[in-house]
Amino acid sequence: MSRISNRQLVITFLACRLSAEMMTPSAETVLYGPDRFTAIFLAKIIAALLYIPLILVTLRFKGDSPVTCAFRRNKVFGVAVGVILAVTLTAAAVQTVISVEHYITDTLLNNILTISGIAVLVAVSVYGALKGLSAVTRSSVFAAAVFGLLIFLIGVTMWDKVNPDFIYPAFIEDGRYFVKCTLSEISMNSEILIFAVITDEIRSKPHKTVLYYLPLLLVILEFLNLLYNLILGPYMSKIEYPLYIIASLSDIVIFRRLDGIDAIVWLMCGIIKTALIIYCVGRIYSVCSKKPDTKKAVVVYGAFIFMLCMVLGSDRTVYEQFRSVMSGGIHILLGGVLIPLTVLVAGRKKQSGGEKK
Amino acid sequence: MSNSKKLPDLSEKSVESINSGDSRLAANLNINCSEVRRLMNNSSDLIIKYFSSDGHRMAVITCEGMIGKAELANLIFRPLVSAPPKIQDDNEFFTKVCSDMPIAEEQKQVYDYDSLCLYIMSGFAVLLCDGAEFGIAIGIQGFAHRSIDEPSTHINLRASREGFIEVVRTNVAMVRRRMKSPTLKTIMMTVGERSKTDVSVCYLTDKADMNIVNAVTDKLKNIPLNTIAGGEYLQSFLEDDDSVLFSQIYATERPDVFVSKLYEGRVGIIVDGTPFALVLPCLFAENFVTMDDYTHKPYFSAFLRIIRFFAFIAGAVLPGLYVALCNFHPEMFRSALLLNIYSSEQTTAYPVFGECLIMYILYEIMREAGLRLPQSIGHAVSIVGGLVIGEISVSAGLMSAPVVLIIAATGLCSFAVPDLYDSCMILRLVFIVAGGTFGLFGITAVGVVIFFRMCSKNSYGVPYTAPFAPVTLKSIIRDTFRRESWKKLSDTDMTVQQLSGKAKSGHDTERTGGNEQDK
Numbered sequence: 079m080s081r082i083s084n085r086q087l088v089i090t091f092l093a094c095r096l097s098a099e100m101m102t103p104s105a106e107t108v109l110y111g112p113d114r115f116t117a118i119f120l121a122k123i124i125a126a127l128l129y130i131p132l133i134l135v136t137l138r139f140k141g142d143s144p145v146t147c148a149f150r151r152n153k154v155f156g157v158a159v160g161v162i163l164a165v166t167l168t169a170a171a172v173q174t175v176i177s178v179e180h181y182i183t184d185t186l187l188n189n190i191l192t193i194s195g196i197a198v199l200v201a202v203s204v205y206g207a208l209k210g211l212s213a214v215t216r217s218s219v220f221a222a223a224v225f226g227l228l229i230f231l232i233g234v235t236m237w238d239k240v241n242p243d244f245i246y247p248a249f250i251e252d253g254r255y256f257v258k259c260t261l262s263e264i265s266m267n268s269e270i271l272i273f274a275v276i277t278d279e280i281r282s283k284p285h286k287t288v289l290y291y292l293p294l295l296l297v298i299l300e301f302l303n304l305l306y307n308l309i310l311g312p313y314m315s316k317i318e319y320p321l322y323i324i325a326s327l328s329d330i331v332i333f334r335r336l337d338g339i340d341a342i343v344w345l346m347c348g349i350i351k352t353a354l355i356i357y358c359v360g361r362i363y364s365v366c367s368k369k370p371d372t373k374k375a376v377v378v379y380g381a382f383i384f385m386l387c388m389v390l391g392s393d394r395t396v397y398e399q400f401r402s403v404m405s406g407g408i409h410i411l412l413g414g415v416l417i418p419l420t421v422l423v424a425g426r427k428k429q430s431g432g433e434k435k
Numbered sequence: 436m437s438n439s440k441k442l443p444d445l446s447e448k449s450v451e452s453i454n455s456g457d458s459r460l461a462a463n464l465n466i467n468c469s470e471v472r473r474l475m476n477n478s479s480d481l482i483i484k485y486f487s488s489d490g491h492r493m494a495v496i497t498c499e500g501m502i503g504k505a506e507l508a509n510l511i512f513r514p515l516v517s518a519p520p521k522i523q524d525d526n527e528f529f530t531k532v533c534s535d536m537p538i539a540e541e542q543k544q545v546y547d548y549d550s551l552c553l554y555i556m557s558g559f560a561v562l563l564c565d566g567a568e569f570g571i572a573i574g575i576q577g578f579a580h581r582s583i584d585e586p587s588t589h590i591n592l593r594a595s596r597e598g599f600i601e602v603v604r605t606n607v608a609m610v611r612r613r614m615k616s617p618t619l620k621t622i623m624m625t626v627g628e629r630s631k632t633d634v635s636v637c638y639l640t641d642k643a644d645m646n647i648v649n650a651v652t653d654k655l656k657n658i659p660l661n662t663i664a665g666g667e668y669l670q671s672f673l674e675d676d677d678s679v680l681f682s683q684i685y686a687t688e689r690p691d692v693f694v695s696k697l698y699e700g701r702v703g704i705i706v707d708g709t710p711f712a713l714v715l716p717c718l719f720a721e722n723f724v725t726m727d728d729y730t731h732k733p734y735f736s737a738f739l740r741i742i743r744f745f746a747f748i749a750g751a752v753l754p755g756l757y758v759a760l761c762n763f764h765p766e767m768f769r770s771a772l773l774l775n776i777y778s779s780e781q782t783t784a785y786p787v788f789g790e791c792l793i794m795y796i797l798y799e800i801m802r803e804a805g806l807r808l809p810q811s812i813g814h815a816v817s818i819v820g821g822l823v824i825g826e827i828s829v830s831a832g833l834m835s836a837p838v839v840l841i842i843a844a845t846g847l848c849s850f851a852v853p854d855l856y857d858s859c860m861i862l863r864l865v866f867i868v869a870g871g872t873f874g875l876f877g878i879t880a881v882g883v884v885i886f887f888r889m890c891s892k893n894s895y896g897v898p899y900t901a902p903f904a905p906v907t908l909k910s911i912i913r914d915t916f917r918r919e920s921w922k923k924l925s926d927t928d929m930t931v932q933q934l935s936g937k938a939k940s941g942h943d944t945e946r947t948g949g950n951e952q953d954k
């Protein structure tokens with residue numbers, strides 16, 4: 079079994095999470111004003127709470143994932159846990175692929191066929207999943223490097239466009255928007271589902287991943303929000319992809335705008351996230367079927383994802399309905415919280431039963 | 436013809452009998468000599484010189500051109516003819532010669548025909564004596580070879596001018612001269628069923644990972660090739676996956692580079708007959724390092740390294756990026772540039788994608804033609820390529836000037852990192868097709884596939900993309916993007932095994948297909 083480090087996974091999670099943030103049209107959830115700063119902060123505290131059952135599982139079962147623990151407890155229970163996690167991961171994968179495809183259509187290629195866009199995305203992701211967890215997580219370092227370059231170039235080219243007057247002291251101005259923004263921030267945390275599957279493959283102390291990841295994510299998101307506020311100000315409420323717009327306003331002498339680099343970063347991150355999810359489903363299959371070779375399963379699952387994306391992604395209204403369901407965060411609650419809690423309780427029952435015997 | 440009729444067809448049979456190792460020498464000189472002649476198919480370069488020493492019939496068997504004639508006369512004939520041991524019995528006489536007359540520093544007893552033939556073909560002179568059931572192989576190799584010269588590749592400004600040559604032992608001596616440490620160990624072995632090519636495995640016992648050393652020697656022993664004409668023959672057997680675009684084995688013509696790689700815990704392989712030594716494990720980042728980096732000031736070396744990284748990326752991606760921007764994202768160009776491109780494209784017959792492809796293929800044809808032709812004609816090809824194809828195609832309206840410029844610039848860029856030229860060439864074509872088909876989306880998709888591919892590979896347990904991924908900030912800062920000063924580099928001895936993500940056992944990792952542990 080391949081093993082990765084906490085640091086490696088933190089970078090990958092950041093790439094996954096930020097891509098979700100950047101590629102989700104944010105006309106309603108990214109509004110000008112101080113509310114979002116507070117919403118991001120509160121959302122990270124709630125996210126930390128959501129991770130607690132999963133951390134407890136890893137601490138209690140020496141780093142094992144809920145699927146592995148459940149399968150060890152009882153085969154049927156293990157398969158049930160695996161299926162639920164696979165379903166929630168599938169929902170996250172479909173949302174990711176379609177949002178990436180829409181992002182490409184909205185930014186890079188207006189005339190790309192949905193089928194070709196989704197086919198390329200899924201094919202590359204399946205390839206990554208076949209190459210393994212290390213390949214995917216290591217690749218995220220390169221995406222992070224391009225992101226760093228983008229932020230550096232934006233900083234160099236846009237410093238004169240920063241307007242500090244756009245920032246004003248306040249806490250929560252619009253309660254309804256605040257709740258909506260917080261919920262949206264929480265529902266984007268589908269990394270918890272990935273974490274629930276691959277804790278087995280983290281080299282040591284999986285809970286440390288969360289300890290590094292959430293604070294770093296908080297800092298980056300707050301920084302980006304500050305960037306939006308300082309550069310775009312009130313205009314940020316009128317646009318869908320704020321960082322893309324900021325990048326398109328940049329001028330770096332060689333190119334007139336940086337939006338291409340922005341699109342490349344989030345496209346890379348989106349593919350990495352999809353590859354990671356497909357890998358996770360392959361891993362669930364491996365645990366439940368006790369077969370180490372998951373190549374066929376990964377390819378078949380990739381084809382399944384492709385078909386689902388074609389059904390849901392070809393019509394924007396259907397996708398919007400699907401997204402509104404997902405923005406409730408039900409998949410996170412189910413796969414990231416309820417499943418680990420159930421595994422914890424089941425493990426406790428077995429222990430107490432063993433003591434009675 | 437008559438000879439060939441008398442002699443059986445031994446081309447296969449003799450080799451089998453030699454390899455079996457069951458044919459021991461007889462006590463009769465004539466039988467031994469005729470058997471050697473038979474085994475060597477009465478080859479014209481086989482020389483058997485009979486002579487007598489104090490009444491004992493003897494013979495020296497050599498291969499023409501493989502020995503030093505002066506050494507043969509001075510070390511063998513003169514002492515044996517002028518001052519032989521005074522012993523009557525043939526066997527005792529020859530044993531005395533072997534034990535008490537140190538003829539040459541490399542002197543071995545031979546008891547069977549297969550060893551005897553191998554020594555003869557390796558440039559030894561084999562001394563036989565009537566009545567003795569063994570021979571003495573004497574190392575007086577004197578075959579003609581190229582003298583030590585400046586390497587033709589990896590040219591450096593201030594580093595050593597010495598390069599490896601085709602003789603393995605001379606190369607090993609060059610390594611030893613640079614590393615006078617008892618921890619430098621060399622293992623000499625023969626590879627190739629027929630060619631019996633000498634291969635020397637070199638490593639520092641206190642630096643190299645023994646799992647890697649064992650894995651390398653195991654693989655070398657099990658190479659099923661008949662003939663090894665160069666180190667490149669071994670590469671695909673030593674690589675985990677030879678279908679990878681980037682080579683996982685570093686080839687160098689420079690002994691100084693070879694020694695410095697050994698010092699970093701790597702294993703070196705010197706193959707007889709080629710001036711290129713192999714080093715492994717090899718990392719992607721190593722391709723951007725030259726020996727001159729360590730002779731210049733650190734700030735200048737760091738600048739050059741960043742230039743090389745940039746050149747490689749530009750060499751691979753620039754034409755594809757240009758096609759993508761022209762076809763799909765023209766808004767990214769500056770207005771003046773866009774107008775220039777637009778006006779030049781108006782006068783050409785092909786779309787940008789087609790232009791780039793044609794120009795790229797023409798460029799590669801010119802490069803290949805210039806490379807293979809004699810130097811004098813090669814210049815003519817350059818003139819034809821540069822002036823006729825470049826200039827005339829633009830003025831004739833077949834190609835646009837920006838495309839010619841882009842392809843020429845990327846050609847130059849790819850030469851900045853010669854070790855990655857072949858990878859860069861293929862990547863360029865792939866990116867042109869991807870950029871022309873899907874624009875930046877296609878380029879990103881191909882880029883991610885390449886990242887996945889590169890990141891999934893381990894070179895003997897060490898991640899190929901280390902220290903970038905998995906990240907080892909210390910190593911990146913210390914000696915990857917920038918070159919630290921020698922004062923700081925001397926603080927710690929870092930080996931390749933210490934890089935992040937190194938598997939516990941390189942050999943195991945290799946066999947399990949690259950499942951590794953990241954630190």
